[in-house]
Amino acid sequence: MSDNEIKSPSNFIKQKIKDDIEKNINEGRVHTRFPPEPNGYLHIGHAKSICLNFGVASEFNGLCNLRFDDTNPSREEEEYVNAIIEDVKWLGFDWGERKHYASDYFDRLYDYAVQLIKDGKAFVCDLTPDEMREHRGTLTEPGKESPYRDRTVEENLELFEKMKAGEFDDGSRTLRAKIDMSSGNINMRDPVIYRIQRATHHMTGDKWCIYPMYDFTHCISDSIESITHSLCTLEFEDHRPLYDWFLDELNVFHPQQIEFARLNLSYMVMSKRKLLMLVHDGDVKGWDDPRMPTISGLRRRGYTPVSIRNFCDRIGVAKAESTVDIAMLEFCIREDLNKHAPRVMAVLNPLKVVITNYPDDKADELDAINNPEDPNAGTRKVPFSKVLYIERDDFMEDPPKKFFRLAPGREVRLRYAYFVTCIDIVKDSNGEITEIHCTYDPETRGGNAPDGPACRTGRRKVKATIHWVSAEHAVEGEVRLYNHLFIKENPEAGGDDFKSNMNPDSLEVLPACYMEPSLKDVQPGSRYQFERLGYFCVDPDSTAEKPVFNRTVTLRDTWAKLQKKM
């Protein structure tokens, strides 16, 4: 646990585990697993599950496995398993030697299916998908039994063997559990446990043409791995009777499934299906687009592992459906970066400033503090000269009452440099301000107000300190500003029409920003605070000629808040 990691609070799952340990269930052993299907990239919702599973394991001196739930070869790809491995590692978790694949168990799963057949608990069914749907019944009416339900054990054994041998067409037959077609729980209405599907599997290649279904695979995989607590999301709650049924019928080690609510985030969609749509339709630039809630997107955006872990601890784990305010996530990254990100000065929307009383050819270097939150971060030199850039927002010709920054006749401090006073404005033919003229006070070098008899109250006060960059020394770089991907707090409210709620201004590219020269050779992934603006992370698109920065998050901005009220 690093210095700024928060303590993980209690929740109903930890309490249950604590209870089980006290009762010496499983000899007090705790073993969990994180079981992603490799059919997409991991997102912040998975991070919640990862933190929970690995978190409780470590808290109770147990283990947590990584297991790929790869029972559907038509949707799963190696690219995804690699991305998942990278993301879980990056988040800071370690599964040791315990990286497994459900497909590792295909042989055993087959044997267990044979056992069910022998026990008269499963049968081969010839119903077509349509027929099966008709037989299933509805939510309020019971289903009808399959006409193939009473085949003999021998016949079932032979047919299942032939299914495996590839003697039947895809989809022509299934193996089904024999449970109860009149159950109120549709999952118990003779669920399919094997289907015929000729597809090359990312692990087993073309060895199989029949693949086990999730319900059958998951509980047995948990059992094989001696999982004690199988944590999953709420939608599997009514699969639990089936989970239990298989394990009981097979008479094998019986892990306990416990369900918790999945994470939703305001202004975001979280289903893999919808995220995949955004990627495929080109609405974002890829799974790792910094606007995506994917782990890889958040990483590229500049989020740190500890900030995500802290977030997961703060939101808690419960059974009530919830949508967490994205502001919570933003708080967590600010909290971490405030302590660790070096400060630098960069001007995003430049306004030229000429210091009229500063010598034309003079160049000075001033000391700037790298991180006021971290005395060990030291200082650096920042060049100063006659022509500078400041932020356009930091100057107003006709400022409102509460505007403290630069305005005609007003004095402000240039951070770590001098007090300057605006004496003139230059405009073009359209009336646009093209530059402003200021004078500087040499006595204020370093930004320190001189004490003096001239001011009886002590130091000369200035109401604002603004950032700046020396024009001559500036590094030019690109900055990408990100805003919410969706304009509605709940973009999914309209079902599949969620795309109509996309924010057209979720990405703003500023191709030519001016940055202090210390930003000349930055490494992708490095994070900085641009003073007074926000936290920024170097994008892999950066080149030696031109760094590219992603805005992770803005600083809290009480001035912006004030402006909105005005």
Next chain:
RNA sequence: AGGGGUGUAGCCAAGCGGUAAGGCACCUGAUUCUGGUUCAGGCAUUCGGGGGUUCAAAUCCUCCCACCCCUGCCA
């Protein structure tokens, strides 16, 4: 003949019969060479609603209401 869940502040969330933790957001004020940070304070007479049990109920009982999930050979 439906089944399974969930309701505590704007958003999360503790609480487990003894009189509503904490965080985010928001609002004051102080400090500050970042309108940042930090610090101090404020923010639910009440727990979806009605009854009941009890000296005492968010916690127990009961009835009602609202919302979510389930009719893939997806996971």
